[in-house]
Amino acid sequence: MAPEPGSSSATVMDVRALEVVTRTGRPIIEDVALTLRRGEVLAVVGESGSGKTTTALALLGATRGGARISRGQVDIGGRDIAALREAQQRALRGRVISYVPQDPSTQLNPAHRIGRQLGEALALVDRDDEASQQELLTRVNLPGEAAFLRRYPFELSGGQQQRVAIAMALAASPEIIVLDEPTTGLDVTTQQRIIQLVRELADAGEAGFVYISHDLALVSEVADRVAVMFRGKVIETGTVREVLGAPKHPFTRILAASAPGPHGVNIVANEVGEAVDVEASDGPAEAWTALRVEALPPRMPVADPVGVLEVRGLAVSYARGRRARNVLADVNLTIAARECVGLVGESGSGKSTLGRTIAGLVAPTAGSLTWAGHELAAQVRRRQREQVRGIQLVYQNPDRSLNPRETGFEAIARAVRSFDPKVGAAARTDRVHAAADRVRLPRHLLGRRPTELSGGEKQRVAIARALVALPELLICDEVTSALDVSTQATIIQLLRELSDEGLAILYITHDLGAVRSLAHRIAVLNQGEICEVGPCEDVLDRPQDPYTAELIASTPLMRV
Amino acid sequence: MARFVVVRLLAGAATMWAVSVLLFFGINLLPGDPAAAALGSSATPAQLAQYRIEFGLNRPITVRYADWLGGVLHGDLGRSFPSGTPVTELVGPRIGYTALLALLTLLVLVPLGVSLGVLSGTREGGRTDRVTSMVTLILAATPEFVIAAALMLLLAVWIPIFPRVSLIDTGSPVGGQLRVFVLPALTLVAAGAAQTCRMIRACVIDVLEQPYIAMARLKGVPERQVIWRHALPNALGPTLQVLAINLGWLFGGVVVVEAVFEFPGVGRALTQAVAERDVAVVQSLALIVTGVFVVGSVVADIAASVLNPRLRRHL
Numbered sequence: 001m002a003p004e005p006g007s008s009s010a011t012v013m014d015v016r017a018l019e020v021v022t023r024t025g026r027p028i029i030e031d032v033a034l035t036l037r038r039g040e041v042l043a044v045v046g047e048s049g050s051g052k053t054t055t056a057l058a059l060l061g062a063t064r065g066g067a068r069i070s071r072g073q074v075d076i077g078g079r080d081i082a083a084l085r086e087a088q089q090r091a092l093r094g095r096v097i098s099y100v101p102q103d104p105s106t107q108l109n110p111a112h113r114i115g116r117q118l119g120e121a122l123a124l125v126d127r128d129d130e131a132s133q134q135e136l137l138t139r140v141n142l143p144g145e146a147a148f149l150r151r152y153p154f155e156l157s158g159g160q161q162q163r164v165a166i167a168m169a170l171a172a173s174p175e176i177i178v179l180d181e182p183t184t185g186l187d188v189t190t191q192q193r194i195i196q197l198v199r200e201l202a203d204a205g206e207a208g209f210v211y212i213s214h215d216l217a218l219v220s221e222v223a224d225r226v227a228v229m230f231r232g233k234v235i236e237t238g239t240v241r242e243v244l245g246a247p248k249h250p251f252t253r254i255l256a257a258s259a260p261g262p263h264g265v266n267i268v269a270n271e272v273g274e275a276v277d278v279e280a281s282d283g284p285a286e287a288w289t290a291l292r293v294e295a296l297p298p299r300m301p302v303a304d305p306v307g308v309l310e311v312r313g314l315a316v317s318y319a320r321g322r323r324a325r326n327v328l329a330d331v332n333l334t335i336a337a338r339e340c341v342g343l344v345g346e347s348g349s350g351k352s353t354l355g356r357t358i359a360g361l362v363a364p365t366a367g368s369l370t371w372a373g374h375e376l377a378a379q380v381r382r383r384q385r386e387q388v389r390g391i392q393l394v395y396q397n398p399d400r401s402l403n404p405r406e407t408g409f410e411a412i413a414r415a416v417r418s419f420d421p422k423v424g425a426a427a428r429t430d431r432v433h434a435a436a437d438r439v440r441l442p443r444h445l446l447g448r449r450p451t452e453l454s455g456g457e458k459q460r461v462a463i464a465r466a467l468v469a470l471p472e473l474l475i476c477d478e479v480t481s482a483l484d485v486s487t488q489a490t491i492i493q494l495l496r497e498l499s500d501e502g503l504a505i506l507y508i509t510h511d512l513g514a515v516r517s518l519a520h521r522i523a524v525l526n527q528g529e530i531c532e533v534g535p536c537e538d539v540l541d542r543p544q545d546p547y548t549a550e551l552i553a554s555t556p557l558m559r560v
Numbered sequence: 561m562a563r564f565v566v567v568r569l570l571a572g573a574a575t576m577w578a579v580s581v582l583l584f585f586g587i588n589l590l591p592g593d594p595a596a597a598a599l600g601s602s603a604t605p606a607q608l609a610q611y612r613i614e615f616g617l618n619r620p621i622t623v624r625y626a627d628w629l630g631g632v633l634h635g636d637l638g639r640s641f642p643s644g645t646p647v648t649e650l651v652g653p654r655i656g657y658t659a660l661l662a663l664l665t666l667l668v669l670v671p672l673g674v675s676l677g678v679l680s681g682t683r684e685g686g687r688t689d690r691v692t693s694m695v696t697l698i699l700a701a702t703p704e705f706v707i708a709a710a711l712m713l714l715l716a717v718w719i720p721i722f723p724r725v726s727l728i729d730t731g732s733p734v735g736g737q738l739r740v741f742v743l744p745a746l747t748l749v750a751a752g753a754a755q756t757c758r759m760i761r762a763c764v765i766d767v768l769e770q771p772y773i774a775m776a777r778l779k780g781v782p783e784r785q786v787i788w789r790h791a792l793p794n795a796l797g798p799t800l801q802v803l804a805i806n807l808g809w810l811f812g813g814v815v816v817v818e819a820v821f822e823f824p825g826v827g828r829a830l831t832q833a834v835a836e837r838d839v840a841v842v843q844s845l846a847l848i849v850t851g852v853f854v855v856g857s858v859v860a861d862i863a864a865s866v867l868n869p870r871l872r873r874h875l
Binding site for chain 1 (some may be wrong): 765770771772774775776777778780781782783785789790793794867868869870
């Protein structure tokens with residue numbers, strides 16, 4: 001449908017002086033003001049903890065974990081949803097304002113078929129029939145077939161689930177659709193298709209979109225206007241060109257300049273050139289003006305590579321018999337001493353499985369692993385102690401890999417004890433402190449539990465825990481994916497330092513920019529097979545394989 | 561799916577077989593001579609030998625096991641040692657009474673426990689939840705015989721509307737004597753509903769914390785529909801397991817309540833048979849009680865997998 005003249009500029013949402021406080025009365029967001037017009041995509045950006053999701057939910061009159069809307073108005077559909085009772089709010093949800101969550105895999109009811117979930121949303125406007133359900137699917141570029149409607153959420157891919165969530169949000173033709181980090185956790189190629197869909201729907205005048213994101217490059221591709229949030233407040237609002245092209249607030253300037261892209265990672269550095277973790281720094285905003293952004297230069301391949309890990313003809317399949325699924329097929333890869341190899345690919349390409357197989361956590365169905373000239377047993381418990389020590393693994397999400405009841409010190413000390421049981425208490429403390437220093441984790445943070453640390457600090461604890469084993473090879477499985485942009489950059493800089501000191505690293509990621517700034521060589525994994533290996537510059541600038549080329553083309557680029 | 565059902569049924573059968581082995585050999589290895597127990601201390605060695613031949617006790621234990629198992633599979637539970645009466649005749653009516661009592665109890669317990677559990681689970685922390693939690697905690701902590709005695713005092717002594725003891729006239733049809741089932745059934749409801757309610761409350765709270773429930777609310781689905789369509793089907797699987805455990809408990813674990821009301825059920829028959837060294841009755845009853853338990857949990861497992869589309873598609 002084409003936008004009617006005039007309707008595209010109609011204001012559909014007006015938020016004024018919105019405040020949400022915790023149960024104890026501490027504000028999470030303060031004085032938030034936003035306006036949204038039909039046919040427009042308004043991006044709300046900021047780092048984690050800046051109040052983006054709290055704002056998104058408050059637009060629907062909702063809050064989490066005992067928080068409440070304490071002040072302000074959210075005018076939609078001619079009413080202030082913040083002032084309404086729960087039942088009246090719910091009457092507006094879906095019909096006037098709808099919501100698309102971050103992780104559709106947990107947000108779609110696992111026991112309901114797709115058709116039923118769409119039907120429930122269509123029922124809000126009494127259009128719950130199969131033809132309407134099918135039509136809705138075609139609007140989000142999904143097959144509008146009866147068979148698709150009979151599927152369950154777990155039978156869809158992540159991208160399809162997110163399309164279904166968007167279809168649900170569109171069902172009752174609302175004026176406003178709030179998308180909360182809708183592509184975080186999806187592959188770049190899937191992400192590209194989702195943002196195209198959002199742009200098409202907005203251009204067709206279907207609704208106004210509020211697009212919550214931490215990714216400025218992505219936002220520059222999809223949004224018309226941007227609101228930047230920082231510590232619970234909107235610090236800057238304007239068109240994409242105004243805000244990202246000529247940022248006024250020092251934080252926006254840093255955020256815009258440090259946005260990663262396929263060209264590599266940018267470091268936010270202070271006067272003395274140290275990388276700064278924006279999330280963890282809590283000084284006054286004025287201090288930001290002194291910060292500058294530096295691109296990490298690419299790295300030269302290792303001179304005289306000596307293979308330390310050899311992967312030959314490796315294959316892994318899950319399940320047996322009819323349901324057998326090959327995850328890896330005939331993978332050959334060499335990692336030299338002191339070398340950092342980036343392993344990239346989409347989710348489901350088998351890159352995590354490869355890392356886990358090398359660590360001995362997954363048994364291969366064929367092939368061999370050679371470590372420092374000796375055959376490596378498939379299972380970690382069959383390996384010699386010395387081999388186990390030499391290969392360490394760090395996981396993506398430190399919230400899950402760290403025991404919430406253990407302080408950083410305890411977690412690291414336990415690793416010391418397990419690799420060196422005879423070490424005395426004093427020597428153990430020294431080893432823990434040395435590891436903390438090596439990952440630049442201030443020693444006074446060692447006494448804190450994971451909940452009292454920022455994302456970057458937690459990941460440093462996880463890396464320190466791996467480093468006390470004094471490994472020769474560190475496998476990093478998406479260690480920066482769950483972190484904010486500036487935090488990612490600090491961790492990547494840390495890994496570069498470790499790499500310069502002689503640690504071999506297998507860096508598993510879907511982030512091509514991170515690989516360019518960190519790895520000496522890159523291996524691209526496509527559906528369980530390595531389709532391209534080579535020095536970073538060659539592969540990223542002159543890809544030989546069409547799949548690599550598509551991956552690079554799908555990575556969002558800052559466009560202002 | 562079909563494969564899962566078959567595997568689960570086979571596993572149930574294997575459990576039953578293992579139980580039969582443990583029961584038979586365990587009971588027969590216990591000290592005490594059934595012949596001496598049946599004939600009394602005045603029996604002569606010749607009489608004892610004669611008794612053992614008559615009941616086949618002189619044969620090797622493996623042969624006796626095979627014989628017993630073969631009989632069980634054909635519905636013949638053997639003969640009671642002291643009297644020689646067929647076991648089926650002895651335990652048949654007991655099982656019938658217990659089954660009827662369990663049925664009556666479940667008819668009240670299931671709707672009550674589930675609705676109270678859902679009610680307090682959906683109002684976690686509210687007044688209804690606090691009151692229900694307190695009452696069910698007290699009931700769950702109170703020994704069954706105390707509840708039984710209290711009910712008896714209230715409904716049989718002070719307000720004499722139900723008989724104090726549950727004597728059943730075997731001559732007339734049970735249907736006309738349902739009044740004697742009321743007090744034992746009420747006692748079991750009070751004891752069982754408390755635990756059922758608490759477990760179902762926990763299931764409901766767990767499901768309500770899932771992101772898809774928050775999503776349903778943000779989608780504009782009315783709260784009633786959120787509870788009934790989104791939450792409950794997902795809470796039903798664990799609930800069925802709770803009910804299966806209840807069934808097993810009602811069939812074999814209510815000796816105390818039976819004793820208080822002198823109810824002629826399986827539990828008392830079992831304790832009596834143990835006291836009399838009536839090995840045939842003990843192993844038959846124990847096997848039947850286990851059987852009810854195993855069948856209950858197999859049915860609950862299969863039902864839960866039918867309710868869970870992921871299991872249904874992948875199994």
